[in-house]
Every structure is written in C-alpha cells, then in structure tokens.
Amino acid sequence: MDNDYLFEVVELEKKYRIxxxxxxxxxxxxxxxxSFNIYRNxxxxxxxxxxxxxxxxxRLLLKLIDKTNGKILFEGKDIYSFDKQEEKLFRKKTSIIFQDxxxxxxxxMKIYQIxxxxxxxxxxxxxxxxxxIKQSIINSGLDISFLDRYPSDxxxxxxxxxxxxxxxxxxxEFIVADEPTSALDVSTQLQIIKLIERLKEERALSVLFISHDLNVVGNISDRIIVLYRGKIMEQGRTKDILTSPLHPYTKMLIASLPVNHPKDRGKKELPKEVFRKDVEGGCVFYHRCPYGEDKCKTEPPIKNLKNREVYCHFA
Ligand SMILES: Nc1ncnc2c1ncn2[C@@H]1O[C@H](COP(=O)(O)OP(=O)(O)O)[C@@H](O)[C@H]1O
Ligand SMILES: [Mg+2]
Incomplete structure (x- = not known):
C-alpha cells in the first residue's frame, strides 16, 4: 500500500424516509x-x-447501520465485501464510546463483567x-478496586x-468517540480528552472524535472535518482550520467561540448571517450564507488546497 489510510470513505450516503x-x-x-480519509494513529x-x-x-464506519450509497474501505478493503472471518476481525479492531x-x-453487571x-x-x-481486564482499567486511569463495583457506584x-x-x-485499531465528553463537567471533559490522547499515543490508535463543540474538537484533533446538513463544508489540519477558516460556515463557528485572548477580541469580524428560503439542490448552507449568490444554487465546487478541502465558491 502506498498510503497509510485506515479508512477511505468515498461519496458515502445515507438516506432516511421522511x-x-x-x-x-x-x-x-x-x-x-x-468523502474523507482517516490515517493510522x-x-x-x-x-x-x-x-x-x-x-x-x-455508525456507518463501524457498519452498525447500512449505507445507501458510496464506499467505505478499511485497510484497503470494502467493508461490505467482508467474508465471515474478516467481519469478525473488523468487529475486534473497531469499537465505540458513547455520550452517556x-x-x-x-x-x-459489575465492572469486571462489563x-x-x-x-x-x-x-x-x-x-x-x-x-x-486489569490492564484496561488501569490504562483508563482507575484502579482495580473498581472492578468489583457497579456502574451506579x-x-x-x-x-x-x-x-x-x-x-x-x-x-x-479504531474507535469512534461519539460526544464522549458532552455529558461531563468541564474539568472532567479535559481529563477524558487527555486520556483519549494518551491512549492514541500508546496504542497507535485512530479515533473519529465526534462533537458539536468546536472548542473540544480543536483541543484533541489532528485534523477536523466540518459537517453541515450531511455535507462536508471544509476539512483540513486543526491548526489551519482554527487559524484560517475558509468556508463561511467554519468562520461562523469560530467567530462564535468564546475569545481566549483579549488582544484577539474584535478581530473576528464577520458579515451578518442571512436567512433565505431553502432551495432544492446546490449548496446546503446557501440559506444562511452571508455570501450567497445565484451560482450557489448549483453544487459548490471542491477546492483542493494543500492538506485542505473546501466546498464553496467563495473560499
Ligand atoms: N433511524 C433514523 N431514522 C430517521 N431519521 C434518522 C435516523 N437516525 C438519524 N436520523 C436523522 O438523521 C439526521 C442526522 O442524525 P445524526 O447523525 O444523529 O446527527 P448528529 O449526530 O449530528 O446530531 C437527523 O435529522 C436525524 O433526525
Ligand atoms: Mg449525534
């Protein structure tokens, strides 16, 4: 293999009946x-x-639900073409942490049984x-006395x-962490983020870290994918996304973050968000976008920059 992709996701779609x-x-x-990739580690x-x-x-990446269209490759192989043995191995190599x-x-069940x-x-x-079992509990920052307790303790x-x-x-090799810190208070959030970072380093893990909070995502991620209504708006390295967002939606997300440094205050000026009637087709962000023009009613172009992808006419 000429790359170090763990996952390659191509034009993935999931539709639901209304x-x-x-x-x-x-x-x-x-x-x-x-479409996106996830590298090892x-x-x-x-x-x-x-x-x-x-x-x-x-859930699609972990094959917990079925796709509608598109491709998901894990270690170069289509996860929908696994035989029984490969399926089993895939289940072993992937897991998930939920919000609550x-x-x-x-x-x-006692923690030991869990x-x-x-x-x-x-x-x-x-x-x-x-x-x-003992190694896992210790690695997660608890001691073995917890094994004898129940979750409610x-x-x-x-x-x-x-x-x-x-x-x-x-x-x-891969974990989906779906809003793993959203139910926790801020100081506990930080500890859990540190733990996930440490496990990634020690175990050469790859993690898809899901959150509605750009602050949290910015803290832990090597790269960021910005999603809006089922579409990627922008993806790139964390530093690039945070310091020079290119998509109007990413800019809005960043402008709405609490400002950490007083000297940055007032720097992030943005044109006002607008609200238009939804249009069929075209850019899904058009109805809120300050820059929207008629050309946005057709599919926005993918702009490929170095290590960066932006889906917008105006980027
Ligand atoms: N099983 C389902 N049946 C119908 N609609 C669903 C189902 N699961 C999710 N959805 C819808 O798909 C959209 C995306 O949901 P979800 O992936 O849970 O969003 P997020 O995790 O970003 O909050 C939502 O509008 C949700 O209501
Ligand atoms: Mg969710």
Whole structure:
C-alpha cells in the first residue's frame, strides 16, 4: 500500500424516509456524498450542529447501520465485501464510546463483567482475560478496586473511563468517540480528552472524535472535518482550520467561540448571517450564507488546497 489510510470513505450516503408523503415516498439525506480519509494513529474531529449527521457517519464506519450509497474501505478493503472471518476481525479492531455511559453500561453487571463481555464474545481464553481486564482499567486511569463495583457506584467521569476501558479491551485499531465528553463537567471533559490522547499515543490508535463543540474538537484533533446538513463544508489540519477558516460556515463557528485572548477580541469580524428560503439542490448552507449568490444554487465546487478541502465558491 502506498498510503497509510485506515479508512477511505468515498461519496458515502445515507438516506432516511421522511414521515408523511402518503402517495409518494419522500427521503432526505442524513449523510450526503461525504468523502474523507482517516490515517493510522490520528484523531480526526467531526464537528457540526445537532442533526448534521455526525453519529450517522460514525455508525456507518463501524457498519452498525447500512449505507445507501458510496464506499467505505478499511485497510484497503470494502467493508461490505467482508467474508465471515474478516467481519469478525473488523468487529475486534473497531469499537465505540458513547455520550452517556449511564445508558451504555449494563447497570446489573459489575465492572469486571462489563469488561469481560467483549473478551468472551471474541473467544479470548479465560486464563488471559483477568490480566487484560486489569490492564484496561488501569490504562483508563482507575484502579482495580473498581472492578468489583457497579456502574451506579461511579461518578460520570469514572463511568466514562469504564466505557473507554471496555472500548480498548480488545486492543482495537479504531474507535469512534461519539460526544464522549458532552455529558461531563468541564474539568472532567479535559481529563477524558487527555486520556483519549494518551491512549492514541500508546496504542497507535485512530479515533473519529465526534462533537458539536468546536472548542473540544480543536483541543484533541489532528485534523477536523466540518459537517453541515450531511455535507462536508471544509476539512483540513486543526491548526489551519482554527487559524484560517475558509468556508463561511467554519468562520461562523469560530467567530462564535468564546475569545481566549483579549488582544484577539474584535478581530473576528464577520458579515451578518442571512436567512433565505431553502432551495432544492446546490449548496446546503446557501440559506444562511452571508455570501450567497445565484451560482450557489448549483453544487459548490471542491477546492483542493494543500492538506485542505473546501466546498464553496467563495473560499
Ligand atoms: N433511524 C433514523 N431514522 C430517521 N431519521 C434518522 C435516523 N437516525 C438519524 N436520523 C436523522 O438523521 C439526521 C442526522 O442524525 P445524526 O447523525 O444523529 O446527527 P448528529 O449526530 O449530528 O446530531 C437527523 O435529522 C436525524 O433526525
Ligand atoms: Mg449525534
């Protein structure tokens, strides 16, 4: 292989049926012709407002739901062409952390059993399990006394550490972290981000880190993908996106961040957001875009710059 891609995603689409439309079925695209790559040992941040399709992309990559169109290659192979053995290995090499560990951890199981379950599913021999379970809990920043407790005995941050311990117990290559810090207070958020960063370094993990919060994503990611209504607006290296956003939507997101440095205050002037009637086809951001012109009613061009992709006429 001439690249180090873990995932290659090409024009991925997922459509859902819309309620109503009694006589003619109506659909909308939750994910609309989305293309990106994930390299080995990197954290890719996927940011966008609620309903923009972030979780759907995460679930598609893990093959938890079926795609409508497009391609997903994992280690060079189409995940829809896996045979049984490859499918099993894929399940072992990938995992997910959810926003709310309260609902993702079985309240009737002790932490030990919670961590043992994936090992049993993947037929790890009993004599190895104990050591792996202890290593995972320690790696996640808790001590082994937690193994004897129930999820309800733990704080939100501790529960999220258990969820992370479970996600790494099979030593995966890829993790989807779907808003893993959104239910936590700010100082706990930071600890969980540090933990995920450390695990990425130690285990050469790749992570798709999903959040509606550009601040959080900017903190942890090597690269960022900005999503709006199922479409990528812009993607590139974190530093480039944060310091020189090119897409009007990214600019708006960054301008709305709390300003950290007093000397930067007032620098980020933006033309006012407008609200137009939605148009069929064309740029999905047209209805809010300060720069919108008639040409935006057709598909925006993809502008390829160095390590950067922007979907806009005005970039
Ligand atoms: N199973 C489903 N059936 C119908 N619509 C869905 C389903 N899952 C998600 N959606 C819709 O797809 C869009 C994207 O959802 P989602 O990926 O959860 O967004 P995000 O994670 O960015 O908040 C939303 O409008 C949501 O209502
Ligand atoms: Mg979501």
């Amino acid at each position: 309620e109503g439309g009694l006589f003619k079925k109506k659909y909308f695209y939750a994910v609309n012709k989305v 990197e954290i890719v941040g996927l940011v966008g407002e609620s309903g923009s399709g972030k979780s759907t992309i995460g 560990p309260r609902s993702s951890l079985n309240p009737r 961590l043992e379950e994936p090992l049993i599913v993947h037929k790890v021999k009993k004599k190895f399990r104990d050591e792996i 733990l704080s939100g941050g501790q529960r999220q550490r258990v969820a992370i311990a479970r996600a790494i117990v099979l030593n995966p």
